[in-house]
Structures are given as structure tokens and as C-alpha cells.
Amino acid sequence: MKRLWKLQELDLAIGVLEDKIENNPLRQEAGTAEECLARAEEALNRAEQSLKEQRKKLKRGELDLEAITTEYKELHQRLYSGEVKNIKELEQMEIRLRSVKQNQLTLEEKLLGLMEAIEEQEELAHGLTGQRDKAAAERQERQRQLDEELARLRNELDQLQEQRELLAARIEPKQMQLYRDLARRHQGRGLARVINDICQGCSVFISSAQRGFLYDPEALVYCENCGRLLVRFTEEETRTDWVE
Template sequence: MSLKCLWELQELDLAIGVLVEKLEENPFHLEAREAAGNLEQIEQELNRAEQALREQQKKLRRGELDLETITAEHGELHQRLYSGETKNVKELEQMEVKLRSVKQKQLTLEDNLLGLMESMEKQEELIGDLAGRKDVAAAEMQKRQQLLDEELARLGGQLKKLEERRGLLVEQIEPKRLQLYRNISERYQGRGVARVINDICQGCRVFISSAQRGFLYDPQAVVYCENCGRLLVRFAGEESLPGPVE
């Protein structure tokens, strides 16, 4: 097995690295998170609005009970005042004053309750509006999540294929060559193997010496670039091809 397989291994490892990064830092992650955050915010608003409505409902029930009490009190006073059982003028005057005051309280309370009911209607409208927005946001989040899942499945499928190819390739490489690859790869951030095209090291773009050139015709020879130190690999019959972008 020539050193070419180390070049292929490096290509596979670089492609795997790109895919892993795409999986981890996928823009669909961000979009799905944003959609989830938006939904959460609307749900919180809706909860607050529903809580406020429940408070208003309690207030309304209390107010209705108060109104019943006051109405009964008013009725009783009214009846006593006009029943004729009290003849004392001063006492009758006091009862009239009291009756007016109770009537005023009754009217004020009725006004308050009407105002409360109006604001409850508005609150119910707000809740309806928020519930509608919540449905839209939930559908959006589901869509984003689905897109993310699909993208992750797609990239995951590609990654699996590359890893399978890598596994098959590694099986064919001698352990000492693998060790050589790992060492040089670590030293050059995953790009320790460089192709030689038209006598130029593609790692550093410098011409290789004529002495090294001779060694490179032996596919088994381990030759390092005198300039950058990368492991050189020469593919026969590709001399006139343009160099790949490293």
C-alpha cells in the first residue's frame, strides 16, 4: 500500500471534520431554538393574561355578592322608611339620609362592576389573540424542528458513509503508517500530508529539490518537504492537473 492511502485518509478525515462541525453548529439549531423561545414567550404572556382574567372573575363574584348585600340593605331600609312604623321625624330624616347613602353605594358598585365586565371582555379578546399567536408559533416551531431533524438525518447519513469508508481504508493501512499519519496530522492541524503536483509541494507551494523528486518516484518512500516538513505524496500521471486548494 503506497502513501497515497494516507492522503485519502486525510481527505476523509477533513471531510468528516467538516460534517461534524456542520452537525454541531448547524444554523437550523439556532432557528429551532429561536422558534421555541418565541413560543415560550407567547405561552408566558398567555398564562399571565389568563391569570389576570381569573383574578377579575374572582373580583366580579365578590362584587356581585356585595351588591346583593347592599341591595338587600337598601330594600330593608326602604321598606322600614315607608312602612309607617316609625313616626319620629328626626328618626325618619336619619333613615332617609342612610337610604340615600346606601343607594349611592349601590350605584357606585354597579358602575364598578360594569367597568370590570368591560375590562374582562377586553382581557378575553387579548387571550383569544394570544391563543391564536400561540398556535402559529407552535406550528412554526414544529416546522423548524422538523427541518432541523431532516438536516441532521441527512448530514448524519453522509457522516456514516464517510466513517464506513474510513473504516475500510484504515483496515488496509499498516499500523506503523497509521501512526506516522496520526503524528504528522497532529503537527499540521490535520493537514500533515501534502500532494506534490508539478514538483510543487501543495502544502507550502514551494518547489521540491531534485534529490527529493527522485525519491518520490518510489511510492513506498517516506519523503518530507524540506520547506514545510509535511509528508509528501505524489500521484503518478497527474502532473499537469491544476493543484487542489489546500
């Protein structure tokens, strides 16, 4: 009976450990850190993408400005070269020159604004890179803590399972079946210790008739109140964490 009790203790401890592995709070923290990193990476990617587009726009604008500047120079040269004598044609050229100059100024202003925007965007991307790196370091640390904790718990679990196997090998199949039936009926706690004539499963005094049976190691004595199989422990045995 005491072996069955020990088996129950081991099974309960294994259950607690499995739950700790399955529902470890560090899993939640690692998951949160992972999400933070994903968000930081997304924000950085967006900023970099937009920066790339702005730079492309600037490049195109610079080419346009070059073309306009060349056009302006050529027009200006022709207008004052004396080649064109026709007054009407000269007037047309002057209008055209003013218009080109205006386009040039407008474009220059636009490009200046774009350069400022790019500078701002670069600063933003720089800040986001810092945030991403921080989030990555945080995630790595959380993952490391989780891995460490899980390795520790799994090691503990392995040890308990090994103990359980050794113990189970020393229990007769008939008793194992009894243990399983009782465990199923009482949510894993089919056996209860009796300490000072009290059933530790339901905290009720056991009857004097049952008390006598408990001294017979072969007898199966059940608590009349909760139905658990009773195992008698002396006070000393409970203090010393009995192991056979």
C-alpha cells in the same frame, strides 16, 4: 502513501461534517423559535391569570351588589310601610336609605368598568393565544428542519466513518502511527499531494533530488519547505478523484 492520503481526505471530511452537526445554523434558529414560544406562553399565562383575578373580583362585586340591593329594598319597604312612626327614626332611615342607594350606584358603576376591562382583557388573551399558536407552529417547523438536517448529516457521517474504518483496516499500524504523528504536527494535514512538481501543502516547487525519490513507492519523501509527507499524483489521478 495514497491510502494515507485518502485517509486524510476522509478525516478532513469527517471533521467538516462533525463541525456542521455541532454548529449547525439551524440549531440557532430552532433555539430562537423555542425562546419566542416561551415568551408567547408567558405573556398568555400572565394575561389569563389577570383575567381570572378580574373575573373573581367581578363575582365578588356582584354578590356585594346583591346584598346592597336587598338592603335597599328592605329599608325602602320599612320606611314606607308605616310601621315606624318616630320622626327622628324616620329621618335616620331616610339618610341611611340615601347612603345605601349611593353605595349601590357607585358599585354598579365600578362593576360596569370592570366588565369593560374584562372584555378588553379577553380580547388581549385571544390575540396572545393566536401569537402563541403561531410561535408553537414555527418552533415545530424549525425543530423538524433541524432534525431532518441532522439526520442527513449523521447519515453522511456514518458512511464516511464506515469508509474510514475499512480503509484504516488496510493500513499497517506503523503507517497509521506515522499518519497520526504527521496529522498532529500539521493540524490534520500532514500529507500533501505533489501535482506538476508542486507541493499542494505550501505551493512550493519540490527539488529535483526529491522528485526522483517520489517515484519510489517505498520512500518517505518530505517537503523541504513545509515538512509534509509528499504523495505523488499524476494529473489524471487528481482529475478522477483517485480511489484505490
